[in-house]
Amino acid sequence: MHFLRCFIILFLIYIALQINLCLPSIPSSLKTLPIAGHFDFEHVHHAAKDFGNRYSFLPLAVLHPKSASDIATTVKHISHMGPGSRLTVAARGHGHSLQGQAQAHRGVVINMESLQGSKMQVHTGNFPYVDVSGGELWINILHETLKHGLAPKSWTDYLHLTVGGTLSNAGISGQAFRHGPQISNVHQLEVVTGKGEVVSCSEKQNSDLFYSVLGGLGQFGIITRAQISLEPAPKMVKWIRVLYTDFATFAKDQERLISVKNTFDYIEGFVMINRTGLLNNWRSSFNPKDPVQASQFKSDGRILFCLELAKYFNPEEMAVANEEVTSSLSELNHIPSTLFQSEVPYIEFLDRVHVSEIKLRSKGLWEVPHPWLNLLIPRSKIHSFAEQVFGNILTNTSNGPVLIYPVNKSKWDNRTSAVLPEEDVFYLVAFLTSAVPSSRGSDGMDHILSQNRRILESCERGGFGVKQYLPHYSTQGEWRSHFGLQWEAFVQRKSTYDPLRILAPGQRIFQKAT
Numbered sequence: 001m002h003f004l005r006c007f008i009i010l011f012l013i014y015i016a017l018q019i020n021l022c023l024p025s026i027p028s029s030l031k032t033l034p035i036a037g038h039f040d041f042e043h044v045h046h047a048a049k050d051f052g053n054r055y056s057f058l059p060l061a062v063l064h065p066k067s068a069s070d071i072a073t074t075v076k077h078i079s080h081m082g083p084g085s086r087l088t089v090a091a092r093g094h095g096h097s098l099q100g101q102a103q104a105h106r107g108v109v110i111n112m113e114s115l116q117g118s119k120m121q122v123h124t125g126n127f128p129y130v131d132v133s134g135g136e137l138w139i140n141i142l143h144e145t146l147k148h149g150l151a152p153k154s155w156t157d158y159l160h161l162t163v164g165g166t167l168s169n170a171g172i173s174g175q176a177f178r179h180g181p182q183i184s185n186v187h188q189l190e191v192v193t194g195k196g197e198v199v200s201c202s203e204k205q206n207s208d209l210f211y212s213v214l215g216g217l218g219q220f221g222i223i224t225r226a227q228i229s230l231e232p233a234p235k236m237v238k239w240i241r242v243l244y245t246d247f248a249t250f251a252k253d254q255e256r257l258i259s260v261k262n263t264f265d266y267i268e269g270f271v272m273i274n275r276t277g278l279l280n281n282w283r284s285s286f287n288p289k290d291p292v293q294a295s296q297f298k299s300d301g302r303i304l305f306c307l308e309l310a311k312y313f314n315p316e317e318m319a320v321a322n323e324e325v326t327s328s329l330s331e332l333n334h335i336p337s338t339l340f341q342s343e344v345p346y347i348e349f350l351d352r353v354h355v356s357e358i359k360l361r362s363k364g365l366w367e368v369p370h371p372w373l374n375l376l377i378p379r380s381k382i383h384s385f386a387e388q389v390f391g392n393i394l395t396n397t398s399n400g401p402v403l404i405y406p407v408n409k410s411k412w413d414n415r416t417s418a419v420l421p422e423e424d425v426f427y428l429v430a431f432l433t434s435a436v437p438s439s440r441g442s443d444g445m446d447h448i449l450s451q452n453r454r455i456l457e458s459c460e461r462g463g464f465g466v467k468q469y470l471p472h473y474s475t476q477g478e479w480r481s482h483f484g485l486q487w488e489a490f491v492q493r494k495s496t497y498d499p500l501r502i503l504a505p506g507q508r509i510f511q512k513a514t
């Protein structure tokens with residue numbers, strides 16, 4: 001017995017030594033790679049953090065690449081390390097993931113923002129586009145393209161995110177009903193695959209890789225450059241909010257607006273339930289010139305639905321824009337006394353969430369845990385969903401905004417990796433909650449997570465055919481059911497472009513082959 005115990009202890013010591021002897025040699029082999037950028041083996045803590053503030057996995061090293069070739073050299077080296085190595089690679093955009101998706105436990109994180117050195121190039125002409133680094137922030141692209149009177153067509157609500165980060169998901173905002181998500185507005189990509197190859201791809205060239213990577217959760221390659229479609233940029237925006245007490249009327253107006261041609265340029269909406277505090281106003285940076293702000297409307301305990309609209313215009317076309325807005329608004333069925341309007345510069349409208357970010361940061365409310373839940377819900381089920389969730393499972397929206405707006409599936413390309421509900425119109429419903437770390441109350445993590453669970457269970461029970469956006473699962477079975485019929489193709493693409501399963505381990509879809 002004694003002998004057996006000694007043997008087991010010695011064996012465990014041997015294994016521990018093997019692990020310890022093996023691991024330090026990995027970073028040192030990286031040190032000798034012929035790259036123009038550099039590895040950092042000490043300051044790696046930043047790469048173990050993200051906006052979600054819930055998961056933290058320390059990498060062994062952070063690569064600050066100067067070029068796509070630095071990334072290719074690193075990925076190729078790691079892919080040649082053989083099956084014994086557990087080293088994985090995560091591209092990190094701006095680290096605004098929610099559940100560690102851009103992290104790599106004891107792996108290599110690539111700081112994509114270091115790639116920004118290569119200049120943005122704006123191409124004018126009939127089909128204008130901008131050629132940018134995969135690590136570029138959308139806010140910088142906006143500033144640069146505006147110098148040419150142009151701007152991307154499709155946005156996210158918050159612009160301090162990278163091109164590679166949003167194109168790996170979809171990039172959805174109030175323009176998506178017309179232009180599709182950001183992944184529908186890309187001409188070409190340059191990608192480093194999991195084999196370390198640098199490949200240009202587009203609809204015409206290496207199209208399977210192109211569509212794999214768009215919405216591909218970082219699984220097939222690292223986007224090092226992208227050509228983003230542009231349109232003439234307006235100077236000004238009419239920013240409008242109207243309120244409803246009845247969900248059916250609100251949804252009917254939203255759906256009508258996204259189905260007609262001559263309509264607004266941006267259509268979103270949000271829910272207000274017993275709102276208090278600053279957090280729920282974080283997207284409400286509305287022009288203070290307004291006599292009464294929409295978000296302060298007294299609802300007498302009722303649930304309110306706010307339709308948010310924007311019409312782009314240039315000062316010289318003001319009269320026409322006014323006429324079009326008046327005509328479109330006259331067809332809506334909102335509470336008549338609740339029309340809130342302001343006119344703001346285009347750039348101010350697009351960068352509106354950043355204003356709230358600054359306010360929240362100053363109060364220590366930005367870097368808190370964010371247990372967000374984002375759902376895509378088929379049109380036919382949105383009424384049942386609203387009935388079960390708003391006012392029942394969700395009894396206040398004080399912990400952060402709840403967005404709700406429909407988009408047209410016809411504007412999405414079904415060759416991408418993005419996973420969508422079955423119907424032609426579906427709603428994005430985003431519960432953008434913030435948690436107070438030590439609270440046990442309704443703003444605490446436990447309460448919010450249990451609320452999220454109840455929402456998901458209610459969707460499951462109702463057979464709503466809901467898909468998660470920015471999905472997060474812990475088992476492969478759950479991923480399989482998320483992808484549904486697309487699962488086999490997703491796995492096939494993985495084995496083609498990243499056969500050793502090196503890339504984006506933080507998504508927890510695949511484990512590195514050992």
Ligand code: FAD
Binds near residue numbers: 051
């Ligand atoms: P990261 O968090 O750094 O990375 C996300 C994933 O993409 C990771 O798996 C990472 O490995 C991978 N990745 C990163 N860069 C690359 C690359 N170059 N090539 C390949 N893979 C890469 N989303 C919307 O669609 N609409 C919104 O309106 C919206 N609003 C938001 C508002 C806020 C305040 C926040 C925090 C997020 C919002 N998001 C929105 C979600 C956002 O689009 C995603 O979280 C996105 O991933 C963040 O981009 P990032 O650059 O920080 O990516």
